[in-house]
Amino acid sequence: MAVLPIIENSTDELTAIFKDLHTHPELGFEEVRTSGIVAEKLKEYGVDEIHTGIGKTGVVGIIKGNREGARRIGLRADMDALPINEETNLSYASKTPGVMHACGHDSHTTMLLGAAKHLAQTRDFAGTAVLIFQPAEEGLGGAREMLKDDLFGRFPCDEVYGMHNSPNGEQGSVGICKGAAMAGASFFDITVQGKGSHAAMPHQSRDPLVIASALVGSLQTILSRNLPPLETCVLSVTQIHAGSAYNVVPDTAALAGTIRYFKDEVIELAERRMRELCAGFELSYGVTINVDLRNVFDVLMNDGDLSDAYMEAAADIVGKENISGTDQPATGSEDFADMLKVVPGAYCRVGHSGTTGLHNPSFFLDPEILPVGASIMARIVERRLS
Template structure:
C-alpha cells in the first residue's frame, strides 16, 4: 500500500501548510498562530471535536470512526521552534528573527494534520482517534504541562504514537529502537560566588574563574570514574559566564549544562557526584558554590509489542524492506517520553533526503516526507482499531 489516497491528493496542500508554518516559527508556549492554523484546519477537515488552549497553546482533536468501538488511539505531534537564526536561504525561510524550525516540528504538525484529514474523510476504523498537538517540546515541559492539565483524563487513550523526522539522506525509511530509545535529561546551573579584585592583585581575590575551570575538568571524571562502563551517560558543560573587564577578577562565575542517561539510578549517581564535587571544591578554594539541578526529560521507553505494530503500519506505506526494528538508542531527549510513562505506545523515526543535523541553522526538512509520515500515522489508527474488531 503506497501513500494513502486522501493524503496523496492533499500533497500540495500539506506542502503549503508546512512552508507557512516554517516561515512563521514560534518558541514553546507562544505557538498561538500555529495553534490557530491547526484548529482551523481540523475544523475544515470535519474533525468531530477541537479543543484548544491546553497547556497554553496545545490543541486536541477527536475523530470518531465507524461503529461504536470503545478503543482510543492517540497520535501526537510537537509544534514549537528553536531560538536559532535560520541560514538556509529557503524561499520560505523564517520571518521571525532568531527563531527557526530547526528540528522539523513544522513537518510533524503538518503530518498529523494530513493524518487528520484522511481519518476524518474515510473513518475506516472502529473507535476514536485522539490527535494531540503539543506545545513546548524543546526543554520547556510541554508534555508535562498537558498532562498536568489532565490530557489523558479528559481524552483517555489506550495507546499513543509519536514520530520524528530523521535527516539521514534515506527517504522513506522507518526505524524504531525498542525499550529505552532516547535518553532522559537533567539540566544544571552552577553559581560560584568568589571574591573580586584588581587583576594585578589576584592574591586579594577568591577567583571564581579558576574554580570554574577546575570544575569543568573534574566534572568529566564523574562518567569516567563513577559510572559503570556499560551504562551510558553524557555529562556536558555547555556554558561558562564570568567577567566584564580585562583588569578585574570577577566576583562570580556560572556554569550550565546537561546530563543524559538511560537509567534513573545513573542519573541519581551523576547528580550526587556533581553536588559532592561542588561542595568539596568550594571548601578547597574558599568559595560558595550552589547547584540547581532540574529533570527535564524522562527516558523514552518504547513498548515492544506496540513498536512492532507501528512498524507493521509503516511497512504498509514504505514496504518491509525499508523498516528497521533495531535502531540504536539516541542520547538526544524527547518529552513524548512523559506521555509514554502514562500510556503505552511507541515513537518512530522517518528518514528523509536532508543530511544536515537537527538543531543546525542550515537544517532543511525534505517536504517529500510529509505524505509518508501522515500516512503512517493514519494507518496505525486503522490497523489498531479495524472495523469489525481486531
C-alpha cells in the same frame, strides 16, 4: 511508496501548510498562530471535537470512526521552534529573527494534519482517534504541561504514537528502537560565588573563573571514574559566563549544562557526585557554590509489542524493505517520554533526503516526506482500531 490516496491528493496543500509554518516559527508556549492554524484546519476537515488551550497552547482533536468501538488511539505531534537564526536561504525561510524550525516540528504538525484529513474523511475504524498537538517540546516541559491539564483524563487513550523526522538521507526509511529508545535528561546551573579584585592583584581575590574552569574538568571524572564503563551517560558543560572587564577579576562565574542517561541509578549517582564535587571545591577554595539540578526529560520507553505494530503499519506505506526494528538508542531526549509513562505506545523516526543535523541553522527537511509520515500516522489508527 503506498501513500494513502486522500493524503497523496493533498500533497500540495500539506506542502503549503508546512512552508507557512516554517516561515512563521514560534517558540515554546508562544505557538498562538500555529495552534490557530491547527484548529482552523481541523475544523475544515470535519474533526468532531476541537479543544484548544490544553497545556497553554496545545490543541486536541477527536475523530470518531464509522463503527462502534471503545478503544481510543492517540497521535501526537509537537509544534514549537528553536531560538536559532536560520541560514538555509530557502524561499520559505523563517521571517522571525532568531527563531527557526531547526528540528522539523513544522513537519510533524503538518503530518498529523494530513492524517487528520484522511481519518475524518474515511472514518474506516472502530473507536476514536485522539489528535494531540503539543507545545514546547524543546526543553520547556510542554508534555508535562498538557498532562497537568489532565490530558489523558479528559481525552483517554489506550495507546499513543509519536514520530520524528530523521535527516539521514534515506528517503522514506522508518526505524524504531524497542525499550529505552531516547535518554532522560537533567539540566544543571552552577554558580561559583568567589571574591573579586583588580586583575593586577589576583592574590586579593578568590577567582571564580579559575575555580569554575577546574570544576569543568573535574565533572568529567564522574563519567570516567565513578560510573561503570558499560553504562551510558553523557555530561556536557555547555555554558560558562563570568566577567565584564579586562582588568577586573569577577565575583561570580556560572556554569550550565546537561546530563543524559538511560537508568535512574545512573542519574542518581551522577547528580550525587556533582553535588559532592561542588561541596569539595567550596571547602578547598573557600567559596560558595550553588547547584541547581532539575529533571527535564524522562527516558523514552517504547513498548515492544506496540513498536512491532507501528512498524507493520509503516510497512503498509513504505514497504518492509524500508523498515528497521532494531535502531540503537539515542542520547538525545524527547518529552513524548512523559506521555509514554502514562499511556503505552511507541515513537519512530522517518528518514528524508536532508543530511544536515537537527538543531543546526542550515537544517533542511525535505517536504516530500510529509505525505509518508501522515499516511503512517493514519494507518496505525486504522490497524489498531480495525
